[in-house]
Amino acid sequence: MNKAQGTTCCPICTKPTPHGHDIKRWIGVDFDATLAYDIPNRTDLYELGKPIPEMVNRVRDWIGKGFTVKILTARMNKYSHLGFERDVEKMRDLLKAWSREHIGIALECTNIKDGFMEVLWDDRAVQVSRDTAYPIAYELDAVKQQLNAANQRNKELQSENETCRNLMRIKQEQNDAFSQRIAELEQRLNSFRDIEKRERLLMERVAELEERIRVADAEEPKLLPPVTMEKALTVLMQTDDGDNEAERYLANIDDGCAFVVTKSEMFFHQLRLSVAKNPEIANKVSVLFYQDGEYKKVGLGYEDELRWPVGFLEGAWSMEIEISKVREAIRKNADQPKKN
Numbered sequence: 510m511n512k513a514q515g516t517t518c519c520p521i522c523t524k525p526t527p528h529g530h531d532i533k534r535w536i537g538v539d540f541d542a543t544l545a546y547d548i549p550n551r552t553d554l555y556e557l558g559k560p561i562p563e564m565v566n567r568v569r570d571w572i573g574k575g576f577t578v579k580i581l582t583a584r585m586n587k588y589s590h591l592g593f594e595r596d597v598e599k600m601r602d603l604l605k606a607w608s609r610e611h612i613g614i615a616l617e618c619t620n621i622k623d624g625f626m627e628v629l630w631d632d633r634a635v636q637v638s639r640d641t642a643y644p645i646a647y648e649l650d651a652v653k654q655q656l657n658a659a660n661q662r663n664k665e666l667q668s669e670n671e672t673c674r675n676l677m678r679i680k681q682e683q684n685d686a687f688s689q690r691i692a693e694l695e696q697r698l699n700s701f702r703d704i705e706k707r708e709r710l711l712m713e714r715v716a717e718l719e720e721r722i723r724v725a726d727a728e729e730p731k732l733l734p735p736v737t738m739e740k741a742l743t744v745l746m747q748t749d750d751g752d753n754e755a756e757r758y759l760a761n762i763d764d765g766c767a768f769v770v771t772k773s774e775m776f777f778h779q780l781r782l783s784v785a786k787n788p789e790i791a792n793k794v795s796v797l798f799y800q801d802g803e804y805k806k807v808g809l810g811y812e813d814e815l816r817w818p819v820g821f822l823e824g825a826w827s828m829e830i831e832i833s834k835v836r837e838a839i840r841k842n843a844d845q846p847k848k849n
Contacts, residue, residue, distance in 0.1 A: 521571065522628045534627035536571055537581035540604065542632040544568070544580065554595045555603055560611040564630070568612055578616055580604055581629060585620035710764050751776030759783050762793050774822060784809040 518525045521536065541547050544565070545558035568578050583590070584600050605615035622629070636645040736745065751773025758767055759780070769776075777796070784791045788810065796807040798821050805818040 520567070521576075530576075530627055532575050534625050535577040535579050537579055537622065537626050537629040537631075538564070538568060539629075539631035539633070540580050540582040540584060543630055545607070552591070554589045554591070554593060555600065557603060557607050560607075565611055568616075572612075572614060576627075580608065580616050580618045581620065581622065581626075581631070582618065583620060585618055707766065711766070714767075749773050749775045752779040755779035755783070759790065759794075762790070774825070777822070781809050785811070 519528065519530075521530050538544050541558065543561070545560055548556060548558050571578050582604070584604065585597060587594060587597055589595050601618045604618045608614065608616040637643060638645060638648065736743065751771060752775045754769075754771070754773070755776045756779060758769060761767075771777075780790075780794060780796065784794070791809050794809060796809060797804040798807050798818050799805075800818060800820060805821075807813070807817055807821060
């Protein structure tokens with residue numbers, strides 16, 4: 510990975526395209542400012558800088574892969590950068606000793622390129638495109654400009670996309686609000702329709718009751734047959750048809766509302782029987798027991814019986830218990846032997 514560019518490239522020539530290198534050819538590396546740190550205002554012809562770790566590691570890697578690495582430096586010239594004559598062999602020995610200490614192997618030193626050099630790493634070299642002499646740096650600069658333009662355009666497109674997304678979000682919110690408003694209006698319309706349906710059902714119920722009253726008024730009253738009063742108090746009892754009335758109301762329970770006032774226990778027990786058969790009916794029927802100046806709810810389910818109001822349906826049952834007690838007491842007295 511080329512750390513400078515952040516892209517994968519060749520570790521030998523830094524070209525991005527996949528290719529190979531001939532291991533029989535050698536790699537040239539400049540010394541000052543490339544393999545070793547440069548020494549500003551250097552006056553000692555034989556003074557060497559400290560190693561640059563990244564370049565040293567790179568050379569070790571090449572050598573480990575079997576490549577030949579040479580130090581290609583102007584220090585191998587007879588005359589130094591200051592114009593003074595120097596001992597080239599002494600310089601060669603110093604460079605070999607330096608490379609042996611820091612790289613682990615004595616590198617060959619030269620100041621001459623030949624046809625077997627594969628690539629040169631040098632801080633002063635200007636790389637040019639093959640057969641065009643066009644500097645690679647210019648091409649990189651042009652690529653950078655194109656990349657910057659592409660990035661700028663990408664930012665513009667992102668901004669436009671964000672604007673479009675905001676507009677779409679606003680439009681969606683408007684559509685949601687409109688849909689919610691339509692749902693509210695439909696709900697209100699359905700409410701009006703329910704009210705209209707209930708009013709119509711109530712009117713039909715009123716008409717039915719009026720018709721029944723009219724028919725009842727038109728019929729001749731049915732007189733009871735004569736009764737012989739044999740005792741001081743004569744009681745005439747009739748059949749409790751509360752169960753039939755309850756069935757009639759339950760049959761029309763989905764057609765509208767009804768309010769019934771009754772003392773018939775048969776009416777109540779018919780409601781209980783219907784709930785036992787179809788528990789959903791309990792959600793449509795409300796039973797109230799008026800006691801001590803307030804209305805108390807009476808459940809129709811089996812689990813509701815333990816929560817019935819005190820005194821509800823207890824009169825007849827208490828009387829039945831009392832009758833049984835009296836009869837039992839009379840029987841016990843009759844069974845006791847008479848005392849002489």
